[in-house]
Amino acid sequence: MEVQPHADGKEAAQAERSRDILDAAINLFADKGYGQTEVQEIADRVGVGKGTVYRHFGNKESLFLAAVAHARDQLIAAVDVVQSSEADPLVQLRSCMTAILRFFDAHPQVVELLIEERALFRDRRPSLFFEHDEQRRREWGQRLQGLIEAGRIRNLPVPEIQDTLSRFVFGAMFFHYFAGQAPPLADQSQVLFDVLFYGLAAERPTRAES
Amino acid sequence: MEVQPHADGKEAAQAERSRDILDAAINLFADKGYGQTEVQEIADRVGVGKGTVYRHFGNKESLFLAAVAHARDQLIAAVDVVQSSEADPLVQLRSCMTAILRFFDAHPQVVELLIEERALFRDRRPSLFFEHDEQRRREWGQRLQGLIEAGRIRNLPVPEIQDTLSRFVFGAMFFHYFAGQAPPLADQSQVLFDVLFYGLAAERPTRAES
Amino acid sequence: MEVQPHADGKEAAQAERSRDILDAAINLFADKGYGQTEVQEIADRVGVGKGTVYRHFGNKESLFLAAVAHARDQLIAAVDVVQSSEADPLVQLRSCMTAILRFFDAHPQVVELLIEERALFRDRRPSLFFEHDEQRRREWGQRLQGLIEAGRIRNLPVPEIQDTLSRFVFGAMFFHYFAGQAPPLADQSQVLFDVLFYGLAAERPTRAES
Amino acid sequence: MEVQPHADGKEAAQAERSRDILDAAINLFADKGYGQTEVQEIADRVGVGKGTVYRHFGNKESLFLAAVAHARDQLIAAVDVVQSSEADPLVQLRSCMTAILRFFDAHPQVVELLIEERALFRDRRPSLFFEHDEQRRREWGQRLQGLIEAGRIRNLPVPEIQDTLSRFVFGAMFFHYFAGQAPPLADQSQVLFDVLFYGLAAERPTRAES
DNA sequence: GATGAATGAGCATTCATTCAT
DNA sequence: AATGAATGAATGCTCATTCAT
Numbered sequence: 015m016e017v018q019p020h021a022d023g024k025e026a027a028q029a030e031r032s033r034d035i036l037d038a039a040i041n042l043f044a045d046k047g048y049g050q051t052e053v054q055e056i057a058d059r060v061g062v063g064k065g066t067v068y069r070h071f072g073n074k075e076s077l078f079l080a081a082v083a084h085a086r087d088q089l090i091a092a093v094d095v096v097q098s099s100e101a102d103p104l105v106q107l108r109s110c111m112t113a114i115l116r117f118f119d120a121h122p123q124v125v126e127l128l129i130e131e132r133a134l135f136r137d138r139r140p141s142l143f144f145e146h147d148e149q150r151r152r153e154w155g156q157r158l159q160g161l162i163e164a165g166r167i168r169n170l171p172v173p174e175i176q177d178t179l180s181r182f183v184f185g186a187m188f189f190h191y192f193a194g195q196a197p198p199l200a201d202q203s204q205v206l207f208d209v210l211f212y213g214l215a216a217e218r219p220t221r222a223e224s
Numbered sequence: 225m226e227v228q229p230h231a232d233g234k235e236a237a238q239a240e241r242s243r244d245i246l247d248a249a250i251n252l253f254a255d256k257g258y259g260q261t262e263v264q265e266i267a268d269r270v271g272v273g274k275g276t277v278y279r280h281f282g283n284k285e286s287l288f289l290a291a292v293a294h295a296r297d298q299l300i301a302a303v304d305v306v307q308s309s310e311a312d313p314l315v316q317l318r319s320c321m322t323a324i325l326r327f328f329d330a331h332p333q334v335v336e337l338l339i340e341e342r343a344l345f346r347d348r349r350p351s352l353f354f355e356h357d358e359q360r361r362r363e364w365g366q367r368l369q370g371l372i373e374a375g376r377i378r379n380l381p382v383p384e385i386q387d388t389l390s391r392f393v394f395g396a397m398f399f400h401y402f403a404g405q406a407p408p409l410a411d412q413s414q415v416l417f418d419v420l421f422y423g424l425a426a427e428r429p430t431r432a433e434s
Numbered sequence: 435m436e437v438q439p440h441a442d443g444k445e446a447a448q449a450e451r452s453r454d455i456l457d458a459a460i461n462l463f464a465d466k467g468y469g470q471t472e473v474q475e476i477a478d479r480v481g482v483g484k485g486t487v488y489r490h491f492g493n494k495e496s497l498f499l500a501a502v503a504h505a506r507d508q509l510i511a512a513v514d515v516v517q518s519s520e521a522d523p524l525v526q527l528r529s530c531m532t533a534i535l536r537f538f539d540a541h542p543q544v545v546e547l548l549i550e551e552r553a554l555f556r557d558r559r560p561s562l563f564f565e566h567d568e569q570r571r572r573e574w575g576q577r578l579q580g581l582i583e584a585g586r587i588r589n590l591p592v593p594e595i596q597d598t599l600s601r602f603v604f605g606a607m608f609f610h611y612f613a614g615q616a617p618p619l620a621d622q623s624q625v626l627f628d629v630l631f632y633g634l635a636a637e638r639p640t641r642a643e644s
Numbered sequence: 645m646e647v648q649p650h651a652d653g654k655e656a657a658q659a660e661r662s663r664d665i666l667d668a669a670i671n672l673f674a675d676k677g678y679g680q681t682e683v684q685e686i687a688d689r690v691g692v693g694k695g696t697v698y699r700h701f702g703n704k705e706s707l708f709l710a711a712v713a714h715a716r717d718q719l720i721a722a723v724d725v726v727q728s729s730e731a732d733p734l735v736q737l738r739s740c741m742t743a744i745l746r747f748f749d750a751h752p753q754v755v756e757l758l759i760e761e762r763a764l765f766r767d768r769r770p771s772l773f774f775e776h777d778e779q780r781r782r783e784w785g786q787r788l789q790g791l792i793e794a795g796r797i798r799n800l801p802v803p804e805i806q807d808t809l810s811r812f813v814f815g816a817m818f819f820h821y822f823a824g825q826a827p828p829l830a831d832q833s834q835v836l837f838d839v840l841f842y843g844l845a846a847e848r849p850t851r852a853e854s
Numbered sequence: 855g856a857t858g859a860a861t862g863a864g865c866a867t868t869c870a871t872t873c874a875t
Numbered sequence: 876a877a878t879g880a881a882t883g884a885a886t887g888c889t890c891a892t893t894c895a896t
Binding site for chain 2: 046047048049126128129130132133134136140141143144165166167168170171174175177178180181182184185186187188189190191192193194195202205206208209210211212213214215216218219
């Protein structure tokens with residue numbers, strides 16, 4: 015994929031170095047916390063001078079935010095992989111949710127990063143990580159509407175279903191993390207999904223859902 | 225019950241001052257974050273000297289932890305109120321969950337505090353706030369078992385039901401917070417509870433659950 | 435010696451408490467250093483409140499100085515004991531010097547106190563401890579003059595002999611302490627005194643001392 | 645010897661700056677005491693930022709210790725100068741002792757530093773300043789042994805002679821300082837040396853020394 | 855007189871950021 | 876572009892002293 019030999023070679027080298035810095039940053043910020051991580055350490059781990067880090071990201075805060083965005087992109091990529099390989103929307107839904115749980119099982123540092131983000135930028139809300147991707151939300155809205163019309167899921171307000179799903183999956187992840195339970199969460203989620211799809215109650219009310 | 229006019233008067237005054245300090249600490253830590261809050265500010269808000277805060281809590285970290293514990297006790301108290309006033313366990317369950325959501329709606333600072341706690345004491349896990357109250361967990365386990373035997377909820381493993389419930393309610397709360405959605409969450413939870421109890425799917429599988 | 439039963443009983447009690455405080459102060463200041471010793475600790479050791487210490491000595495600095503003076507008085511007392519029991523001035527001289535070395539062997543804390551005094555009150559000089567007792571110096575001057583006239587010691591200027599003796603004995607003590615050698619110094623002083631009295635050289639110059 | 649124009653230029657500049665800081669530190673620590681000297685003042689006097697001082701010496705305590713070691717090296721250098729220019733060991737001995745006294749006359753701050761060292765690091769003993777230089781001590785031991793065999797000094801145990809000499813010269817210096825007498829001590833030491841070499845007594849005992 | 859709760863001045867140290875080389 | 880030496884703002888904590896009880 016590396017094309018132009020010269021000018022772009024430089025640019026590519028720069029881009030790669032940026033990525034290296036971000037990777038180091040994610041791990042260190044997640045491991046020791048924003049406050050306990052010195053920019054010097056990040057530079058050391060990458061093997062460059064402190065000044066270089068500053069040249070690439072301007073200041074510590076920007077570096078942190080870029081690291082969060084980088085992590086988010088990784089999650090999106092991980093979900094996109096499974097999503098594209100599924101046809102049935104209901105199966106797809108479950109696959110995506112599992113993919114999300116798996117991602118956090120595999121990258122617990124990202125949870126730490128999210129916590130740090132909220133602790134640090136308490137005013138900046140919503141989280142950079144959860145910033146609405148309207149495009150994606152609309153797509154899923156259509157799929158859910160389709161499922162309702164196909165009689166496969168109950169006829170509840172689509173936006174609320176979406177919120178419930180998010181609360182369900184990210185919420186499970188957060189609580190799992192806060193309560194200090196051991197990964198993997200994805201494998202413990204049988205019952206979670208069972209309840210999500212079929213509910214807790216033994217009998218459904220004969221009539222009127224709302 | 226307050227008898228001796230003197231000794232107890234002093235002790236009571238001390239205890240009240242401690243509480244005042246904790247209240248100020250909760251609000252300031254939640255508002256500005258642990259790192260950005262100077263002990264001096266807390267003292268100022270209470271109207272005492274910095275030294276007095278240190279006399280009561282030893283150091284900033286202990287003060288913070290005490291504030292978290294204080295907040296947790298307030299949540300427990302809020303839940304206990306509604307719990308004791310209900311007879312039917314299923315209704316009780318829902319009341320408690322609603323009470324929890326309401327508590328966080330009413331005290332959003334406590335969520336901030338929890339985030340801060342995790343960000344600061346990344347090693348200390350589980351959160352002081354979620355430290356298992358085994359007593360309480362056992363009681364609820366029995367109630368759920370009773371509900372299963374009475375045929376009111378589905379026959380799923382009780383501990384997993386408990387985890388699912390926790391993930392559900394606290395998870396909803398966390399996501400709500402991280403995603404930056406506006407309170408009140410409690411009032412938006414109709415669908416949440418509906419899904420929790422009756423599931424998302426239109427049809428239940430004829431047989432074999434799990 | 436305790437006479438009047440009442441009013442003086444109170445005074446005596448006060449005086450004793452003062453002494454108790456000074457003893458505790460000497461030991462703690464010597465042991466941990468002025469800076470590391472809290473007035474609270476001294477009060478604790480005596481078993482009184484901090485306020486009481488302040489009532490007796492005004493402030494920490496005065497307390498320290500009083501402790502040094504107290505220690506000096508103990509040395510003077512120790513020397514006076516041996517001095518009065520000797521008739522021959524030359525033997526008396528040696529006895530006194532030995533008594534001084536013994537005192538510091540027995541009370542190494544006093545050396546610490548002297549060091550602290552100099553370190554703390556660098557401007558106040560001479561040391562409170564070595565403040566000239568003119569009375570005593572004159573007495574010894576006369577005795578030395580007598581020894582010269584009796585042909586028992588060499589005819590050197592008396593004040594310089596006095597300085598030399600002080601340098602000799604206190605100097606030995608200080609160096610012993612600074613160099614970290616183990617007590618007792620008094621027992622290692624045979625050679626010291628031998629050199630003091632008879633010199634290091636094998637032959638004395640035939641003539642003219644200078 | 646300075647070859648490379650660049651790298652060594654930097655290193656040399658660093659070393660010089662270190663020395664500048666040490667010089668300022670010696671004077672300020674001696675003048676105001678360790679506790680009363682702020683690192684900021686030292687930086688100000690050298691004309692650098694506080695951070696630079698910390699970069700060079702890590703912390704205040706290390707800086708202090710480095711200052712003491714620096715002073716000790718200066719003394720050693722001063723003594724080495726006179727020592728090497730003398731042939732006769734007895735003259736050499738006296739020259740060295742005089743050089744020591746002169747050094748402290750010229751650098752009274754160093755005495756202050758020694759006092760501070762003892763007051764601060766009461767457990768660290770012997771003083772960094774007096775740490776035995778075994779090499780040097782052995783050399784002098786041989787010289788003294790030679791003087792005894794040549795019949796020039798009395799036949800006393802060599803190690804005790806060494807201790808006596810140290811006590812004599814450093815002791816004189818300490819007492820001089822503690823007693824608050826004015827420098828120069830070196831010039832007042834005629835009698836001191838006279839007594840050291842020829843003793844105080846008018847007559848030597850006919851027989852048996854020791 | 856005695857006490858000890860309350861006070862707040864004082865200071866070492868860290869680390870993000872800059873900029874000369 | 877890259878570096879890392881220099882900078883200085885920012886802050887938790889201690890402890891002598893006071894004074895109401």
